[in-house]
Amino acid sequence: MKINKNELAKAVKAVSLVAKGDKCTNIEISASAFSPNELALRACNGKAEAKARVSVTCESEGITPDNFQKISVDAAKFGTLLRTIDGKNIAVTVADGKLSVASGDGENTSGASIKTSEVFPPEPPEDNTTEKVWFPLADFRNALRSAARAANTEETTRPALASVRISVNEKGAACFTGCDSRRIIAVEKTARLAPVHNIPQEGLSALVPIGFVPTILAMFDGGETGEISLWFAKGALTLENAETGRVLRIPMLDKPYPNFDCLFAPEYDATITVSSADLEDAMKRLNISSKDMFPRVRIVVKDKLVRADVEIDDFSANIAFGVKKRSGEDVDEKTLLVNPVYIIDVLSAVTSETVEIKYFRKNEGMPILIESEADKVKGLVMLMRAN
Numbered sequence: 001m002k003i004n005k006n007e008l009a010k011a012v013k014a015v016s017l018v019a020k021g022d023k024c025t026n027i028e029i030s031a032s033a034f035s036p037n038e039l040a041l042r043a044c045n046g047k048a049e050a051k052a053r054v055s056v057t058c059e060s061e062g063i064t065p066d067n068f069q070k071i072s073v074d075a076a077k078f079g080t081l082l083r084t085i086d087g088k089n090i091a092v093t094v095a096d097g098k099l100s101v102a103s104g105d106g107e108n109t110s111g112a113s114i115k116t117s118e119v120f121p122p123e124p125p126e127d128n129t130t131e132k133v134w135f136p137l138a139d140f141r142n143a144l145r146s147a148a149r150a151a152n153t154e155e156t157t158r159p160a161l162a163s164v165r166i167s168v169n170e171k172g173a174a175c176f177t178g179c180d181s182r183r184i185i186a187v188e189k190t191a192r193l194a195p196v197h198n199i200p201q202e203g204l205s206a207l208v209p210i211g212f213v214p215t216i217l218a219m220f221d222g223g224e225t226g227e228i229s230l231w232f233a234k235g236a237l238t239l240e241n242a243e244t245g246r247v248l249r250i251p252m253l254d255k256p257y258p259n260f261d262c263l264f265a266p267e268y269d270a271t272i273t274v275s276s277a278d279l280e281d282a283m284k285r286l287n288i289s290s291k292d293m294f295p296r297v298r299i300v301v302k303d304k305l306v307r308a309d310v311e312i313d314d315f316s317a318n319i320a321f322g323v324k325k326r327s328g329e330d331v332d333e334k335t336l337l338v339n340p341v342y343i344i345d346v347l348s349a350v351t352s353e354t355v356e357i358k359y360f361r362k363n364e365g366m367p368i369l370i371e372s373e374a375d376k377v378k379g380l381v382m383l384m385r386a387n
Contacts, residue, residue: 001039001056001057001058001063001091001092001093002056002057002058002089002090002091002092003039003054003055003056003057003089003090003092004054004055004088004089005082005085005087005088005089005090005103006088007054007055008054008082008090008092009079009082009083011041011052011053011054011246012027012041012075012078012079012082013079014050014052014218014219014221014246015027015041015042015043015050015051015052015075016043016075016076016078016079017043017050017215017218017219018043018044018045018047018048018049018050018215018248019043019045019050019075019076020045024043024044024045024046025074025075025076026043026072026073026074026075027041027042027043027072027073027074027075027078028041028042028043028044028070028071028072029041029070029071029072029073029099030042030065030068030069030070030071031063031064031065031067031068032053032063032245033065034053034245035053035055036061036062036063036064037055037056037057037058037062037063038053038054038055038056038063038245039053039054039056039063040052040053040245041053041054043075047250047251048212048215048248048249048250048251049247049248049249050219050246050247050248050249051245051246051247051248052244052245052246052247053244053245053246054245056092068094071094071099071116072116073099073114073115073116074114077114078099078114081101081113081114082101085101085102085103086103087103089103090102090103091103094116097115097116098113098114098115098116099113099114099116100113101113130198130199130200130204130232130233130234131193131194131197131198131199131204131231131232132194132229132230132231132232133168133172133174133191133192133193133194133204133229133230133232134191134192134193134227134228134229134230135174135189135191135192135227135228135230136226136227136228137220137222137225137226137227137228137241138222138225139189140189140220140228141217141220141222142187142349143174143176143187143189143349144164144166144176144208144213144216144217145213145217145348145349146176146178146185146187146345146348146349146377147164147165147176147177147178147185147186147187148164148178148210148213149178149185149345149348150178150179150180150183150184150185150342150345150379151163151164151178151179151180151210151213152179152180152181152210153210158181158258159253159255160207160253160255160256160257160258161179161180161181161258162209162210162211162253163207163208163209163210163253163255163257164176164177164178164207164208164210164213165177165178165205165206165207165208165257166205166206166208166230166237167203167204167205167206168191168199168203168204168205168232169199169203169204170197170199170200170201170203172190172191172192172193173188173190173191174188174189174190174191175187175188175189176189177257177260179258179260182339182342182381182382183339183342183345183346183379183380183381183382184260184263184378184379184380185345185346185349185377185378185379186264186377186378186379186380187349187375187376187377187378188376188377188378189376192227204232205232205257206230206232206237206252207252207253207254207255207257208237208250208252208253209250209251209252209253212250215248215250216239216248216250219239219246219248220239220241220246220248225243226241226242226243227241227242228240228241229241229242235251235252235254236249236250236251236252237249237250237252238250260380263367263380264369264378264380265360265366265369268328268358268359268360268369269328269360269361270326270327270328270334270358270359270360270361271326271327271328271356271357271358271359272301272306272323272325272326272327272356272357273323273324273325273326273354273355273356273357274306274321274322274323274324274354274355274357275321275322275324275353275354276347276350276352276353276354276355276372277353278306278321278322279306279321279343279347279355279357280343280344280347281319282297282308282319282321283297283308283340283341283343283344283347284340284344285317285319286308286309286310286317286319286340287340287341287344294339294384295310295339295340295341296310296337296338296339296384297309297310297337297338297339297340297343298310298311298335298336298337299335299336299337299338300333300334300335300336301323301333301334301335301336302333302334303323304322304323304326305320305321305322305323306320306321306322306323307319307320308320324354328361334359334361336357336359336368336383337383337384337385338368338381338383338384339381339384342379342381343370343379343381345379346370346377346379346381347370349372349375349377349379350372350375350377351372351374351375352372352373352374352375354372355370355371355372356369356370356371356372356373357369357370358370358371364383365383366383367380367381367382367383368380368381368383369381
């Protein structure tokens with residue numbers, strides 16, 4: 001069979017994301033059940049399962065489960081094998097217990113092979129699937145990546161915080177939430193629902209362990225357009241991009257997620273609108289200037305001006321920029337002490353030119369809200385203590 005090398009390499013790289021650890025480092029290769037001109041690749045490590053499909057051209061009528069038995073090859077060795085072969089299109093042969101790859105025309109031919117194996121974990125049992133929803137792939141990736149910035153990667157006492165919550169209600173309104181008890185990032189998106197669905201009144205919810213987020217982003221790497229579908233099931237979440245045949249099934253945390261929605265105040269008595277670029281630039285520059293393990297930037301709001309500054313030992317720096325709009329009662333000055341990294345994380349999900357910073361004038365210690373209504377992004381950031 002002949003295969004486009006780049007397409008095969010991408011598929012192998014995708015499923016190899018879960019072919020790690022001591023459970024199973026192999027990739028299963030079989031005939032696709034969808035087309036006689038496709039190979040199906042699968043990896044499973046006992047926790048997660050990844051699948052991909054790649055188109056092939058056969059000299060015979062095509063590959064089927066009858067004429068192409070399942071084989072298993074070491075994922076790392078297979079990836080290395082592909083990197084050693086030149087050429088856009090490669091020839092793959094399975095014979096005598098070996099998978100061989102070659103490329104070249106005429107006498108210009110190079111090739112290599114690795115042993116195959118029949119040892120591979122069985123298909124995981126099917127869970128009780130509830131409903132399936134769809135997101136534009138780009139929207140899904142951006143929302144997941146942004147919310148993951150606020151998830152706690154070192155949480156042990158509250159494991160639910162070491163996850164990203166994806167929730168979808170019966171109208172298709174979805175929210176991606178990450179929180180580490182010091183800040184919250186919530187990104188709202190719209191899911192496409194099936195014409196006939198039975199989403200419960202309380203909606204669908206999945207807690208994606210933070211450790212699987214890089215795998216999801218790499219598996220669905222943005223090189224594809226179209227949609228990504230999510231199957232919500234008991235104890236598992238299945239993600240699929242139908243255009244590439246990539247499927248990832250991961251376990252979900254079975255823990256209650258804290259009700260952080262109540263922390264978003266319905267109203268704030270002071271709001272300023274500033275340039276997203278100005279705010280992000282100030283936070284990045286002052287964060288670099290700060291040598292503290294827990295950087296602190298003082299934001300001072302006065303009239304139509306914002307001044308951000310940092311002062312550590314004998315070092316100080318400050319940046320000022322304008323306020324585009326202000327609402328609420330005027331006060332002489334308001335000081336907000338924040339961790340600039342948290343502000344930067346919220347702004348990473350923002351594409352609009354401006355954001356609103358909302359706060360309470362008198363309630364010291366209350367978190368501030370950074371919001372982009374155009375992007376449907378909200379970031380709740382706890383203020384830091386002065387000493």
